[in-house]
Each structure stands twice: as C-alpha cells, then as structure tokens.
Amino acid sequence: xxxxxxxxxMGSTKTKLSTIYLKNFSEEKFxxxxxxxxxxxxxxxxxxxxxxxxxxxxxxxIVPLASHPINTVPWWDIYRDRLITLGKLIKMNGIRVSMHPxxxxxxxxxxxxVILKSIEDLRYHTxxxxxxxxxxxxxxxxxxxxxxxxxxxxxxxxxxxxxKLDSSIKxxxxxxxDDKSYNVEDVLYIxxxxxxxxxxxxxxxxxxxxxxxxxxxxxxxxxxxxxWHKDDGKQxxxxxxxxxxxxxxxxxxxxxxxxxxxxxxxxxxxDIDIMLEVKDxxxxxxxxxxxxxxxxxxxxLEREWARYKxxxxxxxxxxxxAIRALLKDKSNPDALKFYSLIEASLDCEITKNAQINAIxxxxxxxxKESTENEKKSFLKLLQGYKENTxxxxxxxxxxxxxxxxxxxxxxxxxxxxxxxED
DNA sequence: CACCGTCAAGTCGCA
DNA sequence: TGCGACTTGACGGTG
Numbered sequence: 001x002x003x004x005x006x007x008x009x010m011g012s013t014k015t016k017l018s019t020i021y022l023k024n025f026s027e028e029k030f031x032x033x034x035x036x037x038x039x040x041x042x043x044x045x046x047x048x049x050x051x052x053x054x055x056x057x058x059x060x061x062i063v064p065l066a067s068h069p070i071n072t073v074p075w076w077d078i079y080r081d082r083l084i085t086l087g088k089l090i091k092m093n094g095i096r097v098s099m100h101p102x103x104x105x106x107x108x109x110x111x112x113x114v115i116l117k118s119i120e121d122l123r124y125h126t127x128x129x130x131x132x133x134x135x136x137x138x139x140x141x142x143x144x145x146x147x148x149x150x151x152x153x154x155x156x157x158x159x160x161x162x163x164k165l166d167s168s169i170k171x172x173x174x175x176x177x178d179d180k181s182y183n184v185e186d187v188l189y190i191x192x193x194x195x196x197x198x199x200x201x202x203x204x205x206x207x208x209x210x211x212x213x214x215x216x217x218x219x220x221x222x223x224x225x226x227x228w229h230k231d232d233g234k235q236x237x238x239x240x241x242x243x244x245x246x247x248x249x250x251x252x253x254x255x256x257x258x259x260x261x262x263x264x265x266x267x268x269x270x271d272i273d274i275m276l277e278v279k280d281x282x283x284x285x286x287x288x289x290x291x292x293x294x295x296x297x298x299x300x301l302e303r304e305w306a307r308y309k310x311x312x313x314x315x316x317x318x319x320x321x322a323i324r325a326l327l328k329d330k331s332n333p334d335a336l337k338f339y340s341l342i343e344a345s346l347d348c349e350i351t352k353n354a355q356i357n358a359i360x361x362x363x364x365x366x367x368k369e370s371t372e373n374e375k376k377s378f379l380k381l382l383q384g385y386k387e388n389t390x391x392x393x394x395x396x397x398x399x400x401x402x403x404x405x406x407x408x409x410x411x412x413x414x415x416x417x418x419x420x421e422d
Numbered sequence: 423c424a425c426c427g428t429c430a431a432g433t434c435g436c437a
Numbered sequence: 438t439g440c441g442a443c444t445t446g447a448c449g450g451t452g
Contacts, residue, residue, distance in 0.1 A: 008446080019447065021429060061446090068430060103443060104431035114432070121431090146433050179443085180434070249443065394424095 004055025005285040015043045019064045067121040076131045087132030099125045100141040108145040108158035137233025140172045144182040179249040185210035191227045198224040201238035240277035255284040257339040298333040310416035312345040314358035319345045
C-alpha cells in the first residue's frame with residue numbers, strides 16, 4: 001500500500017507553481033513559467049523521495065493554459081530533455097504519478113464545443129504524462145459529467161464519446177464516483193460497458209451513495225478493484241474526510257489519525273494505492289504512511305517532530321511537553337499517540353502567551369548573531385503584538401526572513417511558517 | 423508592503 | 438436569473 005497526495009505541497013516556498021493569465025500571454029513568458037514549474041515539480045518529487053511518498057498527483061496547472069487555443073507553443077518539444085529527465089527521476093524511485101482534470105472537462109456534455117475542448121484537455125494531460133515517459137499505470141482521473149435532465153442518455157453519451165477517444169487517452173483514463181450526480185453503481189455500470197478502471201472515492205460515496213445501497217463501502221471498494229487490470233497498476237482509491245460534517249464535499253484540514261486507522265483496518269485488500277484529498281496535503285500523506293508502517297522507526301517521528309515542534313509550542317505548551325515525553329521512549333514509537341497530540345494542537349484555540357513563548361524560543365537562534373537594528377525591530381514587533389498593534393503574521397514574516405538570512409535550516413523547515421493561522 | 427478582486431473553463435442547486 | 442459550491446492559490450492593481 002502506498003499513500004499519496006494531490007498537487008500542492010506544504011512546507012516549502014520552492015514548490016509553488018506559477019501561472020499566466022490570458023491577457024498577458026506570450027510565448028516567452030509562458031516558457032519562463034513552465035520552466036519554473038518544472039523546477040518546482042522536481043523539488044516536490046525529491047521531497048517525496050526523501051519522505052518515502054510513492055503516489056503523487058501532478059497539478060493540471062503545471063502547464064498553464066495548456067489546452068487553450070491561445071497556446072500554440074510546442075512545450076513538449078522545447079522541454080523534451082527536461083521532461084524525460086524528470087520522468088526518469090520519477091520512475092527510478094518507484095513513484096506513481098497521476099493527473100486529474102478539473103470540473104471543466106466534461107466529455108458527456110450536450111454542447112459540442114465543450115466536448116471538443118474537453119478532448120483537447122485530455123490530450124494535454126496525456127501528452128504531459130507521455131512526455132515524462134510514464135507507463136500505463138500513470139492515470140488520468142475523470143468524473144462522468146453532467147446529467148442534463150436524463151441520466152441514462154447522459155451515461156450513454158459518456159460511453160459513446162469515450163469510445164471515440166484516441167487510444168493513448170483511453171490507456172490512461174479512469175473514472176470516479178462524484179458527490180452529487182454519478183454514484184459508484186453508475187460508474188461501475190459505465191466501467192463494465194466501456195472497460196474503464198474505477199477510482200472509488202470514499203467521501204463522494206458517503207455523500208452520494210446508490211439508492212438501494214446494497215453493499216458497504218468496503219464491498220463497493222472491492223467491486224471497483226475488479227475493474228483494474230494488470231497493466232493498469234494497483235487499484236487506486238481516493239480517501240478524504242469531511243470538513244463540515246458532510247454538508248458538502250469540502251475536504252478536512254487534516255486526516256484524523258484514528259479515523260484513518262479504522263478505515264485501514266477494515267480494508268480487505270491492502271495492496272492498493274490511496275490518494276488523500278486533504279488540505280494539508282503531504283503532511284497527512286506522511287502521517288498516514290507512518291501510521292500504517294509495520295517497521296516504524298523512532299527517527300521518523302523525530303523528523304516529524306522537528307517540523308511540527310514550534311507550531312505545537314505556539315499553540316499548546318501542554319501538548320509540547322506531552323510529545324517530548326512520548327518521544328523519550330525510543331524503543332517504542334507510537335505514531336497514533338504522537339499524531340493525536342499534534343491534532344489536538346491543530347484544533348486548540350490560540351493563546352497569546354503560548355504564541356509569545358514560541359516566538360521567544362525561535363528568537364534564541366538569532367539573539368547573538370543579529371544586528372542591533374534587527375534586535376530593535378524584533379522587540380518592537382513583539383511589544384506591538386502584546387499591545388495588539390502588530391499581527392502575528394508580521395512577526396512570523398520577520399522571523400522567517402531572519403531564518404533565511406542566517407540560513408537556519410531547522411527553522412526554515414518548520415511548519416510553524418506554513419500552517420499557522422491568525 | 424498589505425490588501426483584495428479576479429482568473430479559461432461547466433454544471434447543478436438554490437434563492 | 439444569477440450566484441455559490443466544487444477547489445485554489447497566485448497574479449496584479451491599488452492604497
């Protein structure tokens with residue numbers, strides 16, 4: 001079993017994708033942005049390698065305006081070598097990448113131009129994965145589309161249009177149950193008619209189950225597994241938790257450890273790939289991987305602790321002490337306890353005292369080295385925060401800039417700068 | 423530098 | 438009829 005995350009990466013500034021808007025599109029600008037995006041992707045892949053994350057969804061935004069008529073730049077040619085090199089890095093490290101076009105790509109639309117644009121978009125996604133040299137197990141996930149007042153007709157339109165697609169697209173396309181129109185039973189029906197692997201999405205299933213829901217989610221999941229053939233790679237599923245008590249399909253801030261473990265223990269076939277859909281992305285992917293690691297080493301939790309430490313300290317001194325105590329026992333690493341304490345810190349109310357305490361801890365890195373002006377600025381900011389005239393984020397920015405200036409890697413890697421809220 | 427409206431695109435549901 | 442949700446941050450103009 002491998003666990004992965006989608007598109008965005010948290011905890012580094014070097015992994016951000018850039019984009020370009022129609023009104024200032026130019027070949028030069030486009031190529032510069034694609035260049036920077038490929039560098040960011042390489043950063044992300046290297047991070048995934050270092051953290052043993054084997055499943056990753058590449059953002060459709062990697063090539064901006066890729067399928068828009070304005071963009072006639074043959075980027076796959078211009079950056080051929082770089083794409084191949086990147087693909088090799090992915091392949092050699094056993095990473096499985098995928099893509100997922102957004103809600104605008106609808107091949108069962110009743111509008112001919114929407115279908116045509118959607119096919120163009122699928123061509124783009126296929127071309128990107130092809131350019132990396134990925135095999136057939138690198139998939140492109142698609143929803144079925146709209147209902148247009150007649151579900152049966154719309155399902156048939158999907159099947160007919162699917163059959164007309166280029167085989168290079170069909171090799172990669174897989175279909176997913178969505179949260180309001182097409183439930184897992186509908187998607188399995190389409191799968192049987194057109195021989196397409198099905199991605200089972202747990203949250204969508206919960207929001208939109210078949211009417212006579214005759215199986216439980218684990219049984220549906222197994223049924224979906226039968227639609228995967230050998231060269232499609234391992235069965236993939238999407239797992240997420242709801243942000244607002246199943247009111248809509250919004251994803252939670254993080255994957256709750258105990259809930260995930262419960263789900264995992266009920267899985268019959270553990271030889272599948274799980275794509276997490278969650279706001280904190282790679283953080284939850286690492287968490288879930290460690291939670292199910294049979295051979296968990298204390299050093300993995302210690303590495304996690306290094307990242308979370310100042311964030312936890314800024315929110316809860318009590319949890320900070322509890323985690324320190326937990327990690328003292330090096331012979332018996334307990335990921336569930338560890339992450340439950342992290343979660344408690346993510347959920348607790350911000351208090352000024354804890355924030356100030358964490359800031360003073362971090363300031364310790366600069367006390368000696370910093371210039372007189374920096375010391376003055378710091379004291380002024382801190383005083384301002386205490387008196388409500390300065391925001392927390394202005395202090396955070398200040399400390400981040402100092403960390404960068406003095407190359408304090410430990411702080412630069414701290415999630416304190418990336419997951420804190422005001 | 424902080425703030426905030428806008429961004430290429432589709433469909434559905436609700437006021 | 439028109440707007441928000443889905444999801445999503447980053448761009449770029451303004452003050």
